[in-house]
Amino acid sequence: MLQKYTHTRYIANLIYINSIINLDHVNIADFIVLKP
16 A cells, blocks of 8 residues: 555656646647637
8 A cells, every 4th residue: 555655656746747847838738728
């Protein structure tokens, strides 16, 4: 159970860091998706 929790936190941290690094790309993608 602890190993699964640690693995989940590890993946969550990777996604969090990746989203910060690619923040501009995410904003552009959101703009394209939300664009009327």
